[in-house]
Amino acid sequence: MEAVTSGRSYLELLDYRRRVMELYAEVRALRERDAGRAHLRWRAERDLLFGRHPQSALPAQERARFRGLAYHEYDPAFAFSAAVRPLREERYDVPTSTGGVIPFVRFGAVDLPIGALEVFWLDAYGGGVFLPFRDATSGHTTYGGGRYLLDTAKGADLGSETDRLILDFNFAYHPSCHYDPQWVCPLAPPANRLDVAIEAGELVYPGSSPHELAWRGPA
Template sequence: MMWNPTTEDPGSEVAFETLLDWRRRVNHLYARVHSLLPTDPVAAHALWRAGRDELFAQHPQSPLARQARLGFQGLHVWRYDPAFAFTAVIQPVEEQRLEVLTSTGAPMPLVRFGQVTLPIGRLEVFWIDVYGGGVFIPFRDATSGRVTYGGGRYLLDTAKSADLGSTAGGELILDFNFAYHPSCFYNDAWSCPLAPPGNVLSVEVCAGERASPVDS
């Protein structure tokens, strides 16, 4: 999640315009991925990787600092593994308002309103309780702090269009092959909410983005 408005020139009109363009491009990318996913998930994954690589390498709102973009050769991502592709219905739970820490130590308000039960564990589902809102599923797993970011990764963040949609039957598409690091993993100028204690999986989720290029 990009919590700061820009990495280029905070508060400037040009920076906010480029942020708008970034979000539109992400929205378009995920729409294309969603259309391809049911028939060819490997191709959908390749499209997602290529689209994100292009944004990170070229866009003014890239989480990468300008210097880091010069030698950028692509994000490190595991090969597509269908064993980590799931669908699930959101099971309602008693609503709970809470504040989670961000990477800069500032609190961010969330509302826990549901949970999903997957073959690899259970995750709580949150509503981002700020203007506009959005459904948010961050997580940590047994790779966190070793081959992925210790603060966790994001599985679903509708506020930023990182959403693979739902099945015809209404189940959420929760495919960990599209899990990604928050922007603060790449640049500490960004402030990103960290996965709360209730969203820690005991298994290794060797899918999605990772920190190193091994087996990518």
């Protein structure tokens, strides 16, 4: 029975990942024509996954009363594209929400009107671009551990324009550990802390405890 349960969970996770990847493919195509509509589509599908999918980040007991995630309305002032400025590759053990580490390679940075952010590559099988950040809203109206903008290993990929990454903070979202501390999430390192308030993207989940809101991780 245990093996069957475990196997089913892996297939459910596969389905969840597939649906996220399909969603971002749809968002990339739609965003070129109507970014606001793409944002609404992204929100609607995320609500569906959170409320109904067995691999939802929400604890099972929360799903029955789930009424949707909270977001800022779409604001084009927080949508950018940026070339990646090469940096000397450096391996980082990025801290996680549970006190462990996940290996990443810092390979570049993006220079935006709101500040510079370092860009990482997941240094594990398959790899992927990872761009987390914290800002002046972290621990107040958003999770203290920060939010994710890109996590291509899990499908969160807004695309690119030639050699420039699409970095639209309206699509910033919380890591799974914001909703349930049992999830293991890499968090934004010190270099990716912005002084400004990014009033775009996902807001704190209404059911969050004070710990889940204020947790900031290592200095």
